[in-house]
Amino acid sequence: MDLILEGILKAFYLLVTFDPEVIKITFLSLQVSGSATLISLLIGISIGTMVALAEFPGRRFVVSLINTGMGLPPVVVGLFVTIFLWRNGPLGFLGVLYTPTAMIIAQAIIATPIVMGISLAAIQALPKNLRLQILALGATRFQMVWILVKEAKLPLLAGVMAGFGGVISEVGASIMVGGNIKGYSRLLTTATVMETSRGNFDIAIALGIILLLLAYFINLILTNIQQRERPR
Amino acid sequence: MNVPAPILEVDGLKVRKGGALVLDIPSLRLEEGEMLSLIGPNGAGKTTLLQALACLIKPSQGELFFKEKIVSSNHGLFQYRRRLAMVFQEPLLFDTTVFENVSSGLKIRGLKRAEIGKKVAENLERFGILHLVHRSARKISGGEAQRVALARAFATQPEVLFLDEPFASLDPPTRESLIDDLERVLRQTGTTTIFATHDRMEALRLSDRVAVMNRGRILQIGPPPEVMNQPLDEFVASFVGVETILTGRVSKKDKGSFLASVMGHEVEAVGEVELGETVVFCIRPENVTLSPSSPKGATSARNVFTGKIEKVIPMGLFYKVQLQCGFPLVAYVTGHSLEDLELREGKEVVASFKATSIHIVRKK
Amino acid sequence: MQKKRITCLGMIICLIFIFPSLCGAQKSIILATTTSTQDSGLLDVLIPVFEKKTGYFVKTIAVGSGQAMAMGQKGEADVLLVHSPAAEKKFIAEGYGVNRRLVMHNDYIVVGPAKDPAKIKGMKVSTEAFKKIAGAGALFLSRGDNSGTHSKEKAIWKASGIKPEGKKWYQETGLGMGQTLNVASEKNGYTLADRGTYLALKKNLRLEILMEGDAILLNIYHVIEVNPAKWPKVNAAGAKAFADFMVSKEVQDVVKTFGGEKFGSPLFFPDAGKQEEELGK
Numbered sequence: 001m002d003l004i005l006e007g008i009l010k011a012f013y014l015l016v017t018f019d020p021e022v023i024k025i026t027f028l029s030l031q032v033s034g035s036a037t038l039i040s041l042l043i044g045i046s047i048g049t050m051v052a053l054a055e056f057p058g059r060r061f062v063v064s065l066i067n068t069g070m071g072l073p074p075v076v077v078g079l080f081v082t083i084f085l086w087r088n089g090p091l092g093f094l095g096v097l098y099t100p101t102a103m104i105i106a107q108a109i110i111a112t113p114i115v116m117g118i119s120l121a122a123i124q125a126l127p128k129n130l131r132l133q134i135l136a137l138g139a140t141r142f143q144m145v146w147i148l149v150k151e152a153k154l155p156l157l158a159g160v161m162a163g164f165g166g167v168i169s170e171v172g173a174s175i176m177v178g179g180n181i182k183g184y185s186r187l188l189t190t191a192t193v194m195e196t197s198r199g200n201f202d203i204a205i206a207l208g209i210i211l212l213l214l215a216y217f218i219n220l221i222l223t224n225i226q227q228r229e230r231p232r
Numbered sequence: 233m234n235v236p237a238p239i240l241e242v243d244g245l246k247v248r249k250g251g252a253l254v255l256d257i258p259s260l261r262l263e264e265g266e267m268l269s270l271i272g273p274n275g276a277g278k279t280t281l282l283q284a285l286a287c288l289i290k291p292s293q294g295e296l297f298f299k300e301k302i303v304s305s306n307h308g309l310f311q312y313r314r315r316l317a318m319v320f321q322e323p324l325l326f327d328t329t330v331f332e333n334v335s336s337g338l339k340i341r342g343l344k345r346a347e348i349g350k351k352v353a354e355n356l357e358r359f360g361i362l363h364l365v366h367r368s369a370r371k372i373s374g375g376e377a378q379r380v381a382l383a384r385a386f387a388t389q390p391e392v393l394f395l396d397e398p399f400a401s402l403d404p405p406t407r408e409s410l411i412d413d414l415e416r417v418l419r420q421t422g423t424t425t426i427f428a429t430h431d432r433m434e435a436l437r438l439s440d441r442v443a444v445m446n447r448g449r450i451l452q453i454g455p456p457p458e459v460m461n462q463p464l465d466e467f468v469a470s471f472v473g474v475e476t477i478l479t480g481r482v483s484k485k486d487k488g489s490f491l492a493s494v495m496g497h498e499v500e501a502v503g504e505v506e507l508g509e510t511v512v513f514c515i516r517p518e519n520v521t522l523s524p525s526s527p528k529g530a531t532s533a534r535n536v537f538t539g540k541i542e543k544v545i546p547m548g549l550f551y552k553v554q555l556q557c558g559f560p561l562v563a564y565v566t567g568h569s570l571e572d573l574e575l576r577e578g579k580e581v582v583a584s585f586k587a588t589s590i591h592i593v594r595k596k
Numbered sequence: 597m598q599k600k601r602i603t604c605l606g607m608i609i610c611l612i613f614i615f616p617s618l619c620g621a622q623k624s625i626i627l628a629t630t631t632s633t634q635d636s637g638l639l640d641v642l643i644p645v646f647e648k649k650t651g652y653f654v655k656t657i658a659v660g661s662g663q664a665m666a667m668g669q670k671g672e673a674d675v676l677l678v679h680s681p682a683a684e685k686k687f688i689a690e691g692y693g694v695n696r697r698l699v700m701h702n703d704y705i706v707v708g709p710a711k712d713p714a715k716i717k718g719m720k721v722s723t724e725a726f727k728k729i730a731g732a733g734a735l736f737l738s739r740g741d742n743s744g745t746h747s748k749e750k751a752i753w754k755a756s757g758i759k760p761e762g763k764k765w766y767q768e769t770g771l772g773m774g775q776t777l778n779v780a781s782e783k784n785g786y787t788l789a790d791r792g793t794y795l796a797l798k799k800n801l802r803l804e805i806l807m808e809g810d811a812i813l814l815n816i817y818h819v820i821e822v823n824p825a826k827w828p829k830v831n832a833a834g835a836k837a838f839a840d841f842m843v844s845k846e847v848q849d850v851v852k853t854f855g856g857e858k859f860g861s862p863l864f865f866p867d868a869g870k871q872e873e874e875l876g877k
Contacts, residue, residue: 086672087829097672098626098655132288133324137337138314138388147336151327179657182640197772198635199797 007205014206021183026210029187030218032100033168036107040115040163043108045156048119049145053131066120069113074106074166078173081106085177098179103187106173111163118159122152157226161219168215188214237300239264239424240285240392245294247280247448255280255448257294262392262424268453269435270428271471272445278428280448282394285426286316314341317385318394321401323377325369330361330380333369337388355383358417375406379413386417393418395427399434411437432472436460444468461516462591469514469593475552475562476515482507489587495559500534501590512593519589520563522553523582524573533584537561541579544570551575555583624653625834628665628673630744631772633817634658636792636863638854645850646841652834662742668692668820671827675835676820677842679744681872682751684818693820698872699842700851700864701816704748706807707777707794708734708786716786722810723756730758733765735785739776740768744815749788752812777801790815792855792863816872817864819843843868 014022051062083089085097085105096102126148134144149156171189178185180194188211195204240262247255255277262268270278283289285296287309296303303312317337325333331352338348356362359379364372369380378398385393399407415438418425429435435442436456443453444463452464463469466477480492482505489502492511505511521533539557551570555561561583565575575581633639634656643654657664657673661680667673669692676693678684679701687693706716706725714732716725729736738760739746753760760766767785769776773793780787781801794805819839824832841847848866855863 086670088671088827092829098657127322127324129320129322130324132283133318133320135288135310135313136286136316136318136394137340137384138310139340140308140310143340147326153327179655181655181657184653184655197631197775199774199778199800201800 003201004205006202008209010202011206011209015210022207022210024183025186025188025191025207026214028100028185029168029189029211030214032103032174032187033107033164033170035104036111036167037160037164039104039108040111040167041160044112044115044159044163045119045149048116049123049149051116052120052123053145053148063120066113066117070117072110072113074110074170075172075176077109078106078176081109081173082176097177098181098185100178100185102177103174103185106177107167107170110170110173111167114166115159115163118162119152119156122155122159123148125155126152154226157222161222161226164218164222165215168211168218236264238262238297239299241297241300242285243295243297245281245284245296246292247284247289248292249280253448255284255291257281257450260443260450260453262426264424265422266440267418267425267427267438268441268443269439270426270443270445271430271432271435273471274430275447276445277448278445279396281445282318282396282426282428285392286318286394287312288318314388315391316394317388317390317392318396319378319381319385319398321397323374323381325377325380325384328369330356330364330367330369330372333380334384334387337384341388351387352383355387358386358420359383359413375402375410378402378410382410382414382417386421386423389421390423393423393425395425397429400430414438444471446471463514463593465593466512466514469512469591473516474514474591475517476513476520476560478513478515478559480511480513482509482511497537497558499590500587501592502588503592505592505594509594514591514593515561515585515589516591517552517562517564520561520583520585522563522565522569522573522575523584525580525582534587535590536582536584538580538582541575541577541581544575544577555581557583623651623831623834624655625674625831625838626655626657626667626672627675627677627838628657628659628663628667629677630661630664630679631658631774632743632745632790632793633677633679635772635774635796636855637796638851638864641850641854642842642847645847646838649841650834650837652837654838660741660743661747665692668822671822671830674822674831675838676822677817678820679815679817680747681816681818683747684820687820692823692826694823695821695836695839696818697820697839697843698867698870699817699819700848700866700868701814702791702864703808704745704788704813704815705791705794705805706786706813707780707789707801707803708806709784709802710804711784712804712806714786717806719807720810722752722807722812725807726752726756727758729786730756730760730763730765733763735765735767735783736760737776737780737783737785737787738766738768739773740770741772743773745773745788745790748813748815752788755812777803795855795859795861795863816867 051059081102082097084091085094085102086092130151131144131148134147139147169189171193174187175190175193178190180186180190188207192204192207195207238261242257242260245255245257246253270281272278284291287303298312326336334352334355335348338351353362356365359382361376361379361383364376369377372380399410402410411434427438439456441453442456442459443450444459445451446467452459452468459468460472463472463474469477478494480494480499482490483493484491485505485507489500490505491498491500494513499513501513537557539555539561541553542556543554545552550564550566553563553565553575555563563583573581629639639656643656646652647654661678661683664673664676664678665683665687668676668687677699684696688696706722714729714734716728719725738749769779773789774797776787777789777794777797781803819842821832821835821839822830824830848868851864851866853862
């Protein structure tokens with residue numbers, strides 16, 4: 001119990017004194033997960049919407065693939081990304097293994113199916129004739145999709161939050177592809193694992209608390225966007 | 233004689249869904265400024281026809297001409313659709329304010345803010361909902377929502393307006409009030425309108441022409457009195473409210489009129505027929521008069537039959553009386569008549585109808 | 597309108613944050629080493645010096661000795677700093693590594709609960725101590741992860757003629773040294789640990805040093821360059837630079853005193869230039 005208390009105090013101390021290493025890894029966690037979520041948002045919402053609106057043979061198969069993707073074990077993703085990014089692997093020429101870029105790639109792969117699956121369901125949940133009504137108002141295909149996405153704002157943002165939540169808390173893939181290199185590819189999650197294995201529980205708990213605070217504030221912002229009421 | 237060009241014309245329009253032919257319209261013309269209603273049972277193809285005419289669904293075959301120019305997807309169908317508007321049975325409003333909803337069509341067309349403001353106010357006013365302008369679309373009633381949908385449609389000044397059973401989910405008083413307002417606005421703007429409904433009273437009230445549809449085809453199209461009183465076949469007849477449909481064989485012919493044997497009784501009617509031919513009689517219930525058992529005097533009706541009342545069904549403003557006169561016959565009477573004549577089940581009455589009020593359909 | 601402007605601003609801010617280090621593919625080398633080496637903190641001191649001196653960016657990947665050598669075998673690392681002599685010799689024999697050079701050593705110790713149920717305190721021969729632990733059926737925690745520590749532990753069991761796998765008192769954690777020490781502390785068990793990690797965690801552990809000083813307990817660190825002949829993509833120049841650095845006098849001096857103030861005695865003993873056989877005498 002007092003371990004947790006120690007951790008809280010340590011967290012407070014680290015934050016208030018702007019401990020440079022903690023600042024750096026917090027910033028990096030935000031950058032990496034933020035970038036990954038942004039990528040997953042762009043790809044996930046666009047493809048999810050397309051699949052929701054289109055009719056083509058094998059559509060149901062594609063939908064089940066997306067739904068399966070939502071449950072992809074992050075560690076497995078990390079393993080496969082590592083194998084691809086190895087020097088002697090197919091994408092080795094990129095030379096991005098053990099860099100934050102690799103972590104963004106892995107996290108994007110983890111988050112995208114989540115956002116895609118939820119977008120798909122969100123668009124499908126809209127009234128069937130809404131699409132026709134928007135077209136009847138003279139919208140181009142692009143305008144129609146944009147309006148539908150705006151109408152499904154509530155569940156779509158829930159999807160983005162789910163994607164972000166999934167990657168800000170991810171550790172297995174991030175360690176594998178990032179290498180947890182001090183001052184370079186160390187995140188809040190990977191640092192927590194490292195400090196725990198070193199037995200520095202107070203620091204580990206402190207980092208955990210900082211991670212929770214970070215996740216909370218980001219989700220607060222997203223929730224505000226989601227729930228913003230129209231005037232009156 | 234100059235025939236003005238139709239605003240919308242269809243040639244050999246066919247729509248297939250899942251292999252089955254759900255719409256088959258060899259030809260259809262819509263004149264500028266007219267109001268055409270489509271009536272028919274559920275699944276008749278009314279919605280399919282409307283959506284095909286608005287190019288919201290792709291026909292399997294056939295061509296559509298708008299103001300004599302063919303409509304094709306080469307230049308983007310949205311260009312064509314921007315000249316129309318459609319209102320569905322559900323208001324389908326966006327989750328925003330009434331103002332944003334009504335302006336959505338204008339925003340899509342890229343109009344400037346000042347212009348949008350003007351047009352929105354104008355159309356909200358038209359439908360009596362100016363006071364709701366900043367209200368959230370979630371917080372208005374069903375009737376108000378449908379008014380918003382109509383305001384949204386009129387705001388873009390459509391050249392053709394498509395209405396797909398827009399009043400079907402409203403309660404009668406709301407419906408009445410909305411139909412009044414719509415009628416007024418249509419008279420003001422002169423907008424060409426196609427209006428699908430399964431309520432024939434609505435259709436009668438608002439339209440210049442009525443088209444009766446069934447199984448993807450138009451069975452009959454024409455001005456309301458024509459369709460209502462001269463249905464081309466039994467299906468149309470029963471759909472437009474002809475309650476008594478009887479089959480008879482022509483037994484005697486005279487100049488312009490004839491006698492036919494209907495279930496052993498002789499019925500006189502008017503029309504050009506052959507002896508021995510089988511004809512179908514359509515007798516509208518409004519044309520059947522009931523009188524007490526002993527006839528008072530001569531009536532000008534040639535067809536007078538005694539019968540027994542089998543059932544009296546209240547229909548709101550009047551009563552439907554089902555009789556058996558040797559053949560089944562249906563009459564409509566007012567509440568007053570019901571009391572005066574003491575009509576009730578089992579009572580004997582005399583039913584009469586003019587020979588000229590019978591509409592005959594020749595069996596081919 | 598207001599909303600659109602805020603969203604645009606938000607997206608621009610995001611873009612500034614995004615793509616943090618898309619750069620960084622300059623001269624870099626991948627150093628595969630062990631978690632205990634990393635956890636000792638020695639590299640945190642040495643690496644920045646090396647980077648400043650040579651301009652190379654060192655990606656320190658801390659895994660177990662087994663995995664480090666596996667990475668070397670696949671050419672996915674440039675230089676190894678490991679402490680698993682038997683496996684290392686095999687690695688060199690099979691041609692995966694070159695220039696195996698001695699860097700430093702520290703030693704392993706046997707730690708356990710103060711109560712010492714197997715009564716091994718003060719013993720001088722590790723094989724005898726292990727026999728006593730087995731005999732008493734006392735709880736023993738193994739790392740079980742093919743790390744250098746695990747290999748050393750297995751060698752001692754083998755030398756004492758005991759097969760502990762599968763026995764109830766023998767538990768394999770599969771965890772790093774620090775965590776294994778914690779488990780041992782929680783469960784009042786014995787374990788083999790490197791002195792450095794033990795000293796670093798001592799304040800949180802309820803374990804004592806019960807056995808030390810046996811020659812077999814020496815933990816010897818070598819630096820090995822991955823063979824560029826087998827894997828042309830390795831950064832051979834960088835690897836050599838690092839290996840040279842580790843055996844340089846400057847570094848050896850740092851190693852000599854590292855940990856002295858914090859733990860009372862230095863964690864490592866510098867050995868560059870010596871022969872392996874000389875050690876411990």
